[in-house]
Amino acid sequence: MVSSTPPKPALETRGLTIRFGGHVAVDDVTCSFMPGTLTAIVGPNGAGKTTYFNLISGQLKASAGSVWVDGQDITGASASARTHKGLGRAFQLTNLFPQLTALENVRLAVQSRAGAGWSLLRTWNTRRDLIEKAESVLETVHLADKRHLSPKTLSHGDQRKLEVALLLALEPKIFMFDEPTAGMSVDEVPTVLELIQEIRERGDRTILLVEHKMDVVRSLADRIVVLHHGALVAEGDPAAVIASPIVQEAYLGIETTRPEAAHG
């Protein structure tokens, strides 16, 4: 959309599948994500959204299918290697370094981005640039005044913001947000949504967003992908997808055939 050459997907999954025993959690999902777009991934609880994320970011190994970043097959790469390929992931359940300070949490992400982890003989604080970068990221998420607190003493909302800060510090090409506002108080939600909006407006980043709040999805997403029982059941323009019968059934729970999967 920025240039006139045929756009190449920033991220692609081809026939991505994972089975846990007899249960197919993600079922043959083929989907591409174009650079500069924000795709919302929706679906009822248990639809496989987080599992799909885990397959893309490498926390789980696919039973079948492949993951491509910038036209390169990364299916065999480890989670850490995928991070260096530009895939950045924020987790749904807060997943931080509980005893380290907020600043150190972010500094570790900055340090990883700078590729400075294998420096053994200099003292960490001689890399002022990494500390300053971490401080500026904390400012972005309004946590600068809490930088010396550890996650275990932060409120749930602040932990969520710190989670987002770690992702920002990695400066990925592809941002993966897994329900970034879940459990946040109403007045904290706009901060995170504005951050996502800012990333989107830069135009060169690809964003994947798992989100339950339909108003958020409507206002932010360029496109919606619907997962149901692990399979991709619909994708396209937000308004059209939300209105489609399959989404009304699968997501909004009208005419549910499997009530256990539809609440939420």
Place this chain on the structure above:
Amino acid sequence: MTLAMSSAAGTPPARNGILLGLLSADPPRSRVLSLLLVAILATLVATPFLIPGSQPIGTAAKICIFILLAASFDLLLGYTGIVSFAHTMFFGIGGYGIAIALNRLGATWTSVAIGLAAALALSAVLAFIIGLVSLRVRAIFFSMITLAVASAMLVLASQLSGFTGGEDGLSFQLPPELRPAFRVLADPVMGIAINGRLLAYYLILFVSLGMFLLLLRIVNSPFGRVLQAIRENEFRAEALGYRVVAYRIAASVIAALAATVAGALLALWLRYNGPDTTLSFSIMIDVLLMVVIGGMGTLYGSVIGATLFVLAQSYLQVLMGTVSGSLAAVPLLASITHPDRWLLWLGILFVTSVYAFPGGIVGRLRRE
């Protein structure tokens, strides 16, 4: 951050910076701890002149060596969060490297260099292979593998008697400069002969100190920070882009190398190495206790833990002998304070200290 140690001594700010640099920006952060550390270092430096006799200097040398051994173990246990039972194996490899080389190749500095280099190479390769096969899986698997490999090495050292001296171990001569007969100065200083034995002591003291400061630098480097992140949440460390396996393997190789140096120093001091002096599992337990009692995840804990432990080992029996003697008239008390019961008392001391200071002595001191 103010440095308690230098403010106590009234050091000007410029030297403060150098000191902080030596300590890799990781000062003791407790006035009492700083004073303890300065007292330990000063006593170790002055022992040969302060407390004449062969036992005190032997205890001091042992303290230096065990500080290094405990500190290197803390790099694994306290900083990276992995439990190895093979740490004394690397300690033993260092001891045998020196012993075999000096025993076979003659008492020269070349033999020392060859023995140490061979031991370091063997330790690095072993630590790398153990890490590679076991650190990919769960941490408990690593512990089991280290236990198995260490047991195998202990059996090997006892069985290959033609090479290692078996259960008897190996005695050897030191290079001339480290022998008691070698005189650095013709006249004694403060009544103490400046001989090769003294040189050997200061060699051990300064190599241990240098290695300790190097480990302190490593745990406070960007690399060391990654190790702590792995300890806290390995899953997230991996997701941030750190290859957890590679970092763990590197940490275990570094710890193994430092333990090898400690073993080499012990062999040089004792002019002997055998299964019981460096390889045994009871030393492994001692090192574990030193780290836990001193405080895991802080190298200063190893200094305090190792010093206390070696002192207790060396002098508890003496102390108990005095107590028991004075209680000779009281039947039960005399028998439970008998010097032969020293292990019981050591055990009670350690259970009490672990119970009273869950964060170790350093953790307790830093809270004040």
